[in-house]
Amino acid sequence: MPVIAGVLIISFVLMVVLPGDPVLSMVGERYDESTVEIMRKKLNLDKPLMVRMGMFFGDIIKGDLGNSFISGRPVVKEILEKLPNTLVLAVGAMVVAVLVGVFLGMATSLFPGSWFDKTIMVLALAGVSAPVFWTGLVFMLFFGVYLGWLPPTGYGGIEHVLLPAFTLGLRSAAQITRLTRSAMLDTLGQDYIRTAQSKELPWWKILIKHALPNSMIPVLTVIGTDFGSYLSGAVLTESIFGWPGVGRLALGAIMSRDFPVVQGTVLFMAMMFICVNLIVDILYGVIDPRLRAERHN
The missing domain is CATH 1.10.3720.10 (MetI-like)
Known part of the structure; x- marks a missing residue:
């Protein structure tokens, strides 16, 4: 378990610090700021890193890996x-x-x-x-x-x-x-x-x-x-x-x-x-x- 937790924490942090925005990948080239903000709130990307990480591990404990940002299907x-x-x-x-x-x-x-x-x-x-x-x-x-x-x-x-x-x-x-x-x-x-x-x-x-x-x-x-x-x-x-x-x-x-x-x-x-x-x-x-x-x- 410690190994799995360590790997997940490292990968979580790396995905956050790497350049790129999942919301922009979803909305495409034509977008407005209000749409982007709505999508960020919907995906919980507006929350602090530690809060998002806590939510992520809480979902894992419940057996829920969430849904894909792109397809919307369960992971x-x-x-x-x-x-x-x-x-x-x-x-x-x-x-x-x-x-x-x-x-x-x-x-x-x-x-x-x-x-x-x-x-x-x-x-x-x-x-x-x-x-x-x-x-x-x-x-x-x-x-x-x-x-x-x-x-x-x-x-x-x-x-x-x-x-x-x-x-x-x-x-x-x-x-x-x-x-x-x-x-x-x-x-x-x-x-x-x-x-x-x-x-x-x-x-x-x-x-x-x-x-x-x-x-x-x-x-x-x-x-x-x-x-x-x-x-x-x-x-x-x-x-x-x-x-x-x-x-x-x-x-x-x-x-x-x-x-x-x-x-x-x-x-x-x-x-x-x-x-x-x-x-x-x-x-x-x-x-x-x-x-x-x-x-x-």
């Missing part, structure tokens, strides 16, 4: 309408990241120092370093415009999910590749792995049953952090590909100074991060028996 409804789209993109991106990252990390750990290992590590470094907006534009131009394989923008079937999902998941895949390789190299040198090898167990069984689960703790941290950010709405990716998710909703609200929607999306993002981190903490104990034993003792 909760605005977010819930965009949430399924964000879930589709987040799950797709994480599936790409985990499958590609874990596979390449395991493969490179089996051939350390080889040309294959060095090539994948260079590509992983490039994937971590490349900005999301640059990767998205390259994918859009190459696969969507030049080759014409996939639609460059829009929302619809699975063909519309692929480009934004790969764009969003590429950085995570690169991080997971590097972490999995490092953790697997450390795990493969442990005594219990040599014991399993001495028993002439199949190599795939040693990797999947013994080495991989004990190498997943650092990887799980990245998965949890990135998935939390995906659920919160990938602002750049959704904006580049015209994906109607929570991130694009938040960006539009910031641009139009739609305070209730901004505060609602910030609250949603903070709650998503906290929930995902809680799930990750629980999974630590499920994956690593040593942590279960420590907690039991």
